[in-house]
Amino acid sequence: MKTEYEVVYSTQNIYEETVREAFYSFLVLPCHDDSQVVRHLSLSNSLEAEVFHHPNAFGFEVTSLHTVKPFQVFEFQMRALVEKTAPLFPLEGILSVPEEQQLLCDHLFYLENHLFLGAGQYTQIKEAYRPGLLMRAPDQLVYDYLQQLNRFVHGLLEFDPEPTHVCTTANEVLKLRRGVCQDFTHLFIGIARLNQIPCRYVSGYLNQGLNLTGSAVMHAWAEAYIPGFGWQGFDPTNHLLADGHYLKAAHGSDYADCSPLRGTLKTNGGHKTTYGVTVTPLEPPQAAQQQQQQAQSTLSL
Amino acid sequence: MDAAMRQTQTSDVFRNYQIPPQFLDEVFNAPGQVHPHYENVYRQFLEFSKEEFKELNEHAKMSFFNQGITFSVYSDKAKGVERIFPFDLFPRIIPATEWARVEEGILQRCVAMNLFIQDIYSKQHILRDKVVPAELIFSSKNYLKAMLDIKPVGGIYNHISGTDLIKHSDGEYYVLEDNLRCPSGISYVLSNRVAMKRTLFQMVRQFNVRTVQEYPQELLATMQSVSPHGIDAPNCVVLTPGVYNSAYYEHAFLALTMGVPLVEGRDLYVERSFVYMKTINGPKRVDVVYRRLDDDFLDPMAFKPDSLLGVPGIMAAYKKGNVNLINAPGTGFADDKAVYTYVPEIIKYYLNQEPILNNVHTYRCEKEDDFKYVLENMANLVIKPVDESGGYGILIGNKATQEELKEFKTLISENRRKYIAQPIMDLSMHATFIEGEDQFEPRHVDLRTFTLLGKDRQFVLKGGLSRVALKKGSLIVNSSQGGGSKDTWVMMDDGSNNASMQQNGSMSQSMTMNGQTMTMGPEGMSMAKPGAE
Structure with a gap:
């Protein structure tokens, strides 16, 4: 089943003092993969600066711009039409448990996936926290385990945007037992990797028609590698599998590889960043009217 | 003063010299008896009285103050204080044949390390074959995923390597460290030679010593050889973190001697994935950057986001092949001291050769x-x-x-x-003039060498920086930890009679670039604009 979505990412940055020089990088374009194609893309910014694209370390397109025009307000908007095909879910029993484990322990497989197996700053889990975590049973298939892990993480944490920030690590989340999609995802990744299952951080957009948590802003979920099948998306924040409602922008080892906006500027004083996302399915038409309202969220970076 | 009288006075500075029993002495065989390649220098030093030598020593020190060669040390006390790097007038001498083997070994090592870095950032054959454990590489904080699948122009990563050697009591050279990130010290090598010539010109000119003064031009040629495709006259720059960096003098020195601009991060910017330099005549494209800035600070978009020293977007330009960076980012995993253990295997793996230099x-x-x-x-x-x-x-x-x-x-x-x-390790010892004692005493030395790899070109500086641990008994030679240095002479031939009284004019080298004539000679370095008075 194919659905066409209109995805709009817009941000506004207000500075107390005049900015004399700036460089911004956005990692917000929906990516191309087996299940999605970008049909149309338009970008605009309030400075009318020329943007340019370049791939990041994982091959995802980054949109950058440099300006020396003085300003105090900067607005950027990305509008994309994305054609999404609902991806197939893994079938049980393609490989047996020993076959799966043999693949996960293979040296070449490890080398190919090492960026999604190591424990970084965000995803490392202290020895002390490990006993309380859900691990794969010896006779359990990977897909079965990951679905349980999805439920486990969803149940363990309470959604709460207050206590965490962009630098919060899995260890801190385990202590707080609260967090946002980024924190759910890092914890899921950290535990999956403890089980030698390659797992990566995904940032993207959620269909807003479903009233899911995280749909007003860019969302985060995890993709884990299922032997014999490939990468499957898990959304522990909503306890769902990533399906036709999930539009991926980029993936990486953790949040640091996927942060949607980075900037370096010459200015004094503080600033305020607001950004919002709208994701509107264009078909079927009956679902379309429910969305539309511009979702806004404020975060101080 | 008659000769006999002089003889008795002169050995003053060497009279109390104690040959270290358990270490190799670079100069002395036995009391008063030196190795053949030191014979001539030693005989000349005997000519000087203690007072004369003290005066020469002061003279040499002045030369450094006058050249403005200073550094500062990162520590709690005395932050930002400019110091001179103590210089010793007794040169370290390496005979031609001995050097030839050392040079071969250094080059072998640097070439193998380049292939290793290239392999790690592409197919990782050496990890597939389990010659080096993968975890060791992946756990290095200097292994950069941003470098995966990047193919630098010319295929070179460690354009500049500073291989540290020591001579052990068994008389063999050992590699102590491969410095593949931003090895420093070259400015001291060149300035030491200048100071040597200024102080003891009449003596130095009698010896057939290999030159070191060509280094800046070799470095520039190395940079030019790896410029982006389609660039005929590449614009090269030296990128410094700024005046507070301990090696700022060297950054300025290299830019000056190469005749290229010295820039800070704020002088450059990236637009449409090309790097530009801000000039009073508008933007000027930059093709090759010799960056003396750690990876972390290079690009706030790719690495440490709060770095104000770097150039936002430069990694994007690099990945597209629009600019080349010297050295490549991410070479640091290869000079990791735990990876060092595997260098002999790395050499065998890529070159199918036995390592020439020993590993500790x-x-x-x-x-x-x-x-x-x-x-x-x-x-x-x-x-x-x-x-x-x-x-x-x-x-x-x-x-x-x-x-x-x-x-x-x-x-x-x-x-x-x-x-x-x-x-x-039993670092060899070398006679060194000790202030206060006002005599020569043995002190531990090592040798930092400098190797350049470019596209289809290789260069090993003939000599290097002999660093001396000035504190009695100390093994730490780093400039930041109270070390000094010596001029290092690689001889052109092995003849024990090196004094050839060769006359070749003024012994200065000059070259013209951007309308400026730069002269490096016994009088030091000078720059002049033709026509300017």
């Missing part, structure tokens, strides 16, 4: 049996963190107090991957 046996605390050995034998080992430089964070077992040993035991146990240990 290294215990990796990460390995169970090595860790046990290290804990039991700490007093006889040197313990080093794998990813530091400048001699920081090192413990020398036989010099450490019980407290320091205990402290290190905890440090190592908490982060075993971070530490290696090596037997305490």
Whole structure:
């Protein structure tokens, strides 16, 4: 089943003092993969600066711009039409448990996936926290385990945007037992990797028609590698599998590889960043009217 | 003063010289008897009285103040104080044949390391074949995923390597460290030669010493050889973190001697994935950047986001092949001291050759049996963190107090991957003039060499920086830790009679670039614009 979505990412940055020089990088374009194609893309910014694209370390397109025009307000908007095909879910029993484990322990497989197996700053889990975590049973298939892990993480944490920030690590989340999609995802990744299952951080957009948590802003979920099948998306924040409602922008080892906006500027004083996302399915038409309202969220970076 | 009278006075500076029993003495065979290649220099030094030598020493010091060659040390006290790097007038001499072998070994090592870095950032054959453990590489903080699948122009990563050598009591050279990130010290090599000539010109000119003054031009040619495709006259720059960096003098020195702009991050910007320099005549495209800035600070878009020293977007330009960076980012995993253990295997793997230079046996605390050995034998080992430089964070077992040993035991146990240990090497000793004592005494020396790799070109500087541990008995030669240095003479031939009284004019080299004539000669370095008075 194919659905066409209109995805709009817009941000506004207000500075107390005049900015004399700036460089911004956005990692917000929906990516191309087996299940999605970008049909149309338009970008605009309030400075009318020329943007340019370049791939990041994982091959995802980054949109950058440099300006020396003085300003105090900067607005950027990305509008994309994305054609999404609902991806197939893994079938049980393609490989047996020993076959799966043999693949996960293979040296070449490890080398190919090492960026999604190591424990970084965000995803490392202290020895002390490990006993309380859900691990794969010896006779359990990977897909079965990951679905349980999805439920486990969803149940363990309470959604709460207050206590965490962009630098919060899995260890801190385990202590707080609260967090946002980024924190759910890092914890899921950290535990999956403890089980030698390659797992990566995904940032993207959620269909807003479903009233899911995280749909007003860019969302985060995890993709884990299922032997014999490939990468499957898990959304522990909503306890769902990533399906036709999930539009991926980029993936990486953790949040640091996927942060949607980075900037370096010459200015004094503080600033305020607001950004919002709208994701509107264009078909079927009956679902379309429910969305539309511009979702806004404020975060101080 | 008659000759006999002079003879009795002169040996003053050498009279109390004690040849170290357990170390190799570079100069002396036996009391009053030197190795053949030192014969002539020694005889000339005997001509000087103590007073004369003291005066010469002051003269040499002045030369450094006048050249403005200073550095500062990162420590709590005396932050930002400019110091001169102590210089010793007794040159270290390396005979031609001995050097030829050393040079071959250094080049072999640097070429192999380049292939290693290239392999790690592309197909990782050496990891597939399990010659080097993958975890060791992936756990290095200097292994950069941003470098994966990037193919730098010319296929070179370690354009500049600063291989550190020591001579052990067995008379063999050993590699102590491969410095593949931003090796420093070259400005001292060139300035030492200048100071030497200024102070003892009449003496120096009698010897057939290989020149070092061509280094800046070799470096520039290396940079030009790896410029982006389709660029005929590449615009090269030296990127410095700024005046507060301990090696700022060297950055300025290299830019000046190469005749290229010295820039800071704020002088450059990236637009449409090309790098530009801000000039009063508008933007000028930059093609090759010799950056003296650590990876972390290079690009806030790709690495440390709060770096104000770097150039936002430069990694994007690099990935597209629109600019080349010297050295490539991410070379640091290869000079990690735990990876060092594997260099002999790395050389065999890529070049199918036996390593020419020796490796010091290294215990990796990460390995169970090595860790046990290290804990039991700490007093006889040197313990080093794998990813530091400048001699920081090192413990020398036989010099450490019980407290320091205990402290290190905890440090190592908490982060075993971070530490290696090596037997305490018997660094050779060299006669060195000691102020205060006003005589020559043996002091430990090492040798930092400089190697350049470009597209289809290789260059090893003939000599290098002989660093001296000025503190009696000390093994730490780093400039930041109270070391000094010597001029290093690689001789053109092996004849023990090196004094050839060759006359070749003024012995200065000059070259013209951007309308400026730069002269390097016995009088030091000078720049002049034609027509300008």
